[in-house]
Amino acid sequence: MNNIMVTGGAGFIGSNFIRYVFNNTDFKGNIINYDKLTYAGNLESLKDIESKYKKRYFFVKGDISDYKKVIETFKKYKIDSVVHFAAESHVDRSILGPEDFIKTNINGTFILLKAALESAKNGSFYRFHHVSTDEVYGSLGPKGYFYETTPYDPRSPYSASKASSDHLVRAYYHTYGLNVTISNCSNNYGPYQFPEKLIPLSILNAVEGKDIPVYGDGKNVRDWLYVQDHCSAVWLVLKNGENGKTYNIGGESEKKNIEVVKKICDILEELYPSSENPNLSGKKYKDLIKFVKDRPGHDRRYAINCDKIKKELGWKQKYDFDDGIKQTVKWYLDNKEWINNIKSGEYKKWIKKNYINR
Ligand code: NAD
Numbered sequence: 001m002n003n004i005m006v007t008g009g010a011g012f013i014g015s016n017f018i019r020y021v022f023n024n025t026d027f028k029g030n031i032i033n034y035d036k037l038t039y040a041g042n043l044e045s046l047k048d049i050e051s052k053y054k055k056r057y058f059f060v061k062g063d064i065s066d067y068k069k070v071i072e073t074f075k076k077y078k079i080d081s082v083v084h085f086a087a088e089s090h091v092d093r094s095i096l097g098p099e100d101f102i103k104t105n106i107n108g109t110f111i112l113l114k115a116a117l118e119s120a121k122n123g124s125f126y127r128f129h130h131v132s133t134d135e136v137y138g139s140l141g142p143k144g145y146f147y148e149t150t151p152y153d154p155r156s157p158y159s160a161s162k163a164s165s166d167h168l169v170r171a172y173y174h175t176y177g178l179n180v181t182i183s184n185c186s187n188n189y190g191p192y193q194f195p196e197k198l199i200p201l202s203i204l205n206a207v208e209g210k211d212i213p214v215y216g217d218g219k220n221v222r223d224w225l226y227v228q229d230h231c232s233a234v235w236l237v238l239k240n241g242e243n244g245k246t247y248n249i250g251g252e253s254e255k256k257n258i259e260v261v262k263k264i265c266d267i268l269e270e271l272y273p274s275s276e277n278p279n280l281s282g283k284k285y286k287d288l289i290k291f292v293k294d295r296p297g298h299d300r301r302y303a304i305n306c307d308k309i310k311k312e313l314g315w316k317q318k319y320d321f322d323d324g325i326k327q328t329v330k331w332y333l334d335n336k337e338w339i340n341n342i343k344s345g346e347y348k349k350w351i352k353k354n355y356i357n358r
């Protein structure tokens, strides 16, 4: 691998992945970040990388659904591998309007596969790694786990679009022999996550003295993984994963949403006591927790079995939830400029349009 195209590199996981590869691996080649810069894309998340790796990091603004631009980028940068993160990623948005999810997640993935196959025909392509989600497997009851062999059962327009893209990637392997790998990962958290997702939303709302919205009874379970651990897993699969295979990645750290939110409040009390926060007017952070109307079709529980990647590729998580969440809260307290910029534009308008009291 010399020239890796990272799609969606300006998003949460993509930007962490680019930083991880440059700073934590022996990779000596170039990374081409191909991103449309939707509301979720933010080049400020890569300012350090842009200046530190001027000769090896390149940004191309483009839509993955635009074949002409994609193939032009493949040719210009002699792309030999793709790590495909670009997607519409937020379940609530997919419920409010699925169109962009279909266009980007399904059609966009198809266009990338088509370009990769074109390059492979010319003998200059190594691997297409597709980053997917545990949500394709549906919802679990109180027991059991998702395995790589669990049948797909997506429930939201987001997870249905990701499931479709996974099937397309597999089809390109079986039908055309394209070298592909797929990973299905559980909920990520950590620095640079867009503040519409539960963890950053809870931290930022608490600090601003706003309600912390918890859907339904707060007992839905997610399996949380620190973003750097996801990045190390994707890197291993890209390098050493078996052609045509799928790898589950998970935190083995199941938490009810209400536990997560209460934990955030406890950490905030320690790092920035509510008594010193003028936005709290005498309240404690936990007083802000508010149970609100449930998400339609809200999956009850996700839990990943990730024995395969551990056994076959020697991966394991480095961060446990208590350390990771504390670092994350601290990061959001320390990075006001990034937060103010991201919250000032389109996001502010969207929140106003779609939610009351946020
Ligand atoms: P994100 O929403 O933070 O970032 C998505 C990025 O993709 C943004 O930079 C955006 O500008 C870009 N993008 C969107 N549409 C595009 C298009 N048409 N063309 C080019 N770029 C486009 O998402 P994330 O949370 O970083 O998720 C990244 C990937 O990981 C997604 O594929 C998601 O399904 C998957 N995933 C996420 C999680 C999670 O917990 N966040 C867990 C498992 C899998």
Ligand code: DAU
Residues within 6 Å of the ligand: 089, 090, 091, 092, 132, 133, 134, 135, 185, 186, 187, 188, 196, 197, 198, 199, 201, 213, 214, 215, 216, 220, 221, 222, 257, 295, 302
């Ligand atoms: O499981 C992997 C998936 O995790 C990824 O594929 C998605 O891209 C990513 O967005 C994430 O999906 P979730 O829907 O699980 O994440 P979200 O942060 O939106 O919600 C986490 C849980 O918290 C979920 O049970 C819904 C709940 N929630 C969410 C929000 C935004 C609340 O209770 N209140 C909220 O305000």
